Amino acid sequence: MIDISAKTRILAWLAAMPFLLVVLMFEIAPLLAVAANSIQTETSFSLSNYSEILTSKFYLGSFKVSFLISIATALIGLGIGLPAAVLLKRMPGRVQQFVVICSNIGANFTGFPLAFSFVIMLGVSGSFTLLLQRIGLLEDFNIYSTSGLVIAYSYFQIQFAILLVLPSLAAITAEIEEAAHLVGASRFAFWWRIGLPILAPSLLGSFLLLFANAMGTYATAWALVGGSANVVTIRIGELTAGDVFSDPYLADALAMLLVVSLILPIVVEQMFLRTKDRDR
Amino acid sequence: MSYVEIRELTKKFDTTTVFENINLDVDEGKICVLVGPSGCGKTTLLRAVAGLTHPDSGVIRLDQRDVTKVEAKNRGVGMVFQHYALFPNMTVEQNLAFGLEQKKLPRPEIRKKVDGVIELMGLGPRAKARPAALSGGQKQRVALARALVLEPKLLLLDEPLSALDAQIRKRLRDELKRLQHDVGFTAIFVTHDQEEALMLGDQVAIMQAGRFVQIGAPAEIYNRPANLAVANFVGDFNIFDPATVERLFGVAAQTSSWAVRPEAIDISPADRKASANGGAVETEVTVMAVQILGAMVRHYTRAQDVMIKVDLLNKPDQRLFQIGEKARISIARNAIAEMNE
Ligand SMILES: Nc1ncnc2c1ncn2[C@@H]1O[C@H](COP(=O)(O)OP(=O)(O)O)[C@@H](O)[C@H]1O
Ligand SMILES: [Mg+2]
Numbered sequence: 001m002i003d004i005s006a007k008t009r010i011l012a013w014l015a016a017m018p019f020l021l022v023v024l025m026f027e028i029a030p031l032l033a034v035a036a037n038s039i040q041t042e043t044s045f046s047l048s049n050y051s052e053i054l055t056s057k058f059y060l061g062s063f064k065v066s067f068l069i070s071i072a073t074a075l076i077g078l079g080i081g082l083p084a085a086v087l088l089k090r091m092p093g094r095v096q097q098f099v100v101i102c103s104n105i106g107a108n109f110t111g112f113p114l115a116f117s118f119v120i121m122l123g124v125s126g127s128f129t130l131l132l133q134r135i136g137l138l139e140d141f142n143i144y145s146t147s148g149l150v151i152a153y154s155y156f157q158i159q160f161a162i163l164l165v166l167p168s169l170a171a172i173t174a175e176i177e178e179a180a181h182l183v184g185a186s187r188f189a190f191w192w193r194i195g196l197p198i199l200a201p202s203l204l205g206s207f208l209l210l211f212a213n214a215m216g217t218y219a220t221a222w223a224l225v226g227g228s229a230n231v232v233t234i235r236i237g238e239l240t241a242g243d244v245f246s247d248p249y250l251a252d253a254l255a256m257l258l259v260v261s262l263i264l265p266i267v268v269e270q271m272f273l274r275t276k277d278r279d280r
Numbered sequence: 281m282s283y284v285e286i287r288e289l290t291k292k293f294d295t296t297t298v299f300e301n302i303n304l305d306v307d308e309g310k311i312c313v314l315v316g317p318s319g320c321g322k323t324t325l326l327r328a329v330a331g332l333t334h335p336d337s338g339v340i341r342l343d344q345r346d347v348t349k350v351e352a353k354n355r356g357v358g359m360v361f362q363h364y365a366l367f368p369n370m371t372v373e374q375n376l377a378f379g380l381e382q383k384k385l386p387r388p389e390i391r392k393k394v395d396g397v398i399e400l401m402g403l404g405p406r407a408k409a410r411p412a413a414l415s416g417g418q419k420q421r422v423a424l425a426r427a428l429v430l431e432p433k434l435l436l437l438d439e440p441l442s443a444l445d446a447q448i449r450k451r452l453r454d455e456l457k458r459l460q461h462d463v464g465f466t467a468i469f470v471t472h473d474q475e476e477a478l479m480l481g482d483q484v485a486i487m488q489a490g491r492f493v494q495i496g497a498p499a500e501i502y503n504r505p506a507n508l509a510v511a512n513f514v515g516d517f518n519i520f521d522p523a524t525v526e527r528l529f530g531v532a533a534q535t536s537s538w539a540v541r542p543e544a545i546d547i548s549p550a551d552r553k554a555s556a557n558g559g560a561v562e563t564e565v566t567v568m569a570v571q572i573l574g575a576m577v578r579h580y581t582r583a584q585d586v587m588i589k590v591d592l593l594n595k596p597d598q599r600l601f602q603i604g605e606k607a608r609i610s611i612a613r614n615a616i617a618e619m620n621e
Contacts, residue, residue: 176365223343
């Protein structure tokens with residue numbers, strides 16, 4: 001490493017100040033406020049919010065559903081996004097650019113517009129539902145259900161996955177693939193022994209981001225199924241904004257548990273990658 | 281019948297023709313060096329031989345077998361890429377073993393072959409390292425080992441040394457020559473470095489805009505360039521067009537240009553009598569500059585309005601000429617390469 005003089009280091013800190021300030025004001029401070037609120041009730045400080053959640057079938061169930069949807073859609077996202085990205089890499093540059101732009105839009109096409117599109121396409125009398133029923137591929141399908149949520153989430157998860165995976169594919173050059181082919185590897189052998197191992201760390205990272213993305217999705221779920229979906233974000237929304245169940249402190253405790261469930265995997269991943277780096 | 285035969289091979293990309301109806305022969309156990317400017321089609325030809333790209337027409341035969349339509353991995357061809365193309369997730373050993381594993385050889389045999397090549401290439405201390413931890417020279421040695429361990433019928437090397445710095449490059453070049461002597465592989469080696477070409481090649485094929493302009497032994501290429509482009513590639517010739525030949529040396533009715541190496545020209549003091557060598561041509565020059573090039577001393581001389589480079593061996597007792605000194609140069613007839621293009 002080149003030795004950076006003290007002066008440059010101070011300059012670097014100064015330059016980073018505005019950014020750090022934003023992080024402090026809009027991420028750290030709210031998080032601390034949420035953490036502080038989460039150990040309060042209407043009357044006193046206590047951990048009762050947490051004990052309420054951890055003993056409630058209802059709230060634990062919301063975590064379970066959120067986890068299942070997030071894991072499922074992260075896997076679907078990678079399962080389809082990775083092969084799509086690999087194919088895309090073989091296309092001319094202009095096609096790649098076009099798809100990246102579309103995926104960028106698609107990955108951010110969430111909330112009410114997405115839910116609305118899905119209702120039109122896949123709702124009880126949606127055009128696609130009717131079409132599938134007509135040709136007999138579909139008996140009954142309910143977009144307003146957990147599997148409906150999985151399909152709706154998959155829409156942006158797949159495109160998000162393409163965006164996440166595409167840059168890491170640069171590590172797999174045509175030369176490496178040809179070298180493997182020339183020493184006798186089949187396509188399968190190449191991907192199993194070389195391609196996927198090369199991508200493994202970035203696939204793991206992408207999975208965690210997709211997982212977090214799904215865990216944090218609120219508007220799409222709410223717009224599609226309203227309060228009837230038992231996912232964590234909807235429970236939080238209900239407790240903060242709802243007029244019947246309002247309990248902001250309990251909502252904050254739920255939010256803290258959500259944050260922990262997102263940070264924990266990332267910490268584990270970082271530790272895992274660090275030990276792997278040391279092995280080299 | 282040659283060991284490697286390329287016959288009337290044509291390759292086009294859309295509208296651009298990379299090469300058309302080209303022919304090349306390589307004998308068993310020999311290195312054929314392909315040289316030529318960037319973009320002339322060397323890589324494309326190599327990839328066609330490897331089976332990584334499909335020619336539009338023509339035939340490629342390897343050891344009596346027509347491999348034109350054979351899949352790359354079944355041709356028995358090994359390839360070394362300019363940027364190594366090692367498998368980054370595998371150690372050196374694993375890189376070498378991978379191809380043997382694909383062939384489903386028994387474990388002990390794989391072990392034996394890998395160890396043998398690791399020993400041969402002096403890679404022992406790095407056998408457990410991953411590519412990221414290797415220097416450029418080591419990486420290229422692993423790439424070469426990975427190809428050799430499969431005992432290919434033909435080894436293809438696409439500018440394997442050009443990403444390395446000069447010293448490593450020289451070392452690896454010498455090593456390659458030694459290896460070829462010991463192992464006796466047949467290879468097509470692409471480079472754009474003339475020294476590399478002349479030193480490594482049993483045969484040098486000079487390619488230009490998708491054609492071979494000259495194919496021959498290094499000495500032949502070096503001493504008898506077929507045209508101006510070859511002369512320029514092997515470097516440093518004095519080129520005299522027919523009119524200049526007549527003006528300087530009084531040799532008339534020439535249709536071809538002459539190419540003469542600087543070290544093939546004799547230079548002597550102006551007052552010395554013309555050499556008795558009957559066939560030689562002579563002319564008067566003035567020394568304009570003198571430059572030490574190491575083993576050679578380069579004299580830039582002028583005859584009328586023509587610059588002529590003359591090299592003398594830098595021996596302790598060599599008489600060097602002074603700037604401004606008048607001198608006489610003489611060129612033996614057998615030192616003149618006549619070029620028709
Ligand atoms: N895949 C390809 N598609 C289109 N043109 C190509 C392709 N590969 C090579 N070419 C063209 O073929 C010519 C020869 O290229 P190449 O064989 O790489 O030359 P060299 O290796 O001698 O530098 C170049 O003009 C190059 O632009
Ligand atoms: Mg090339």
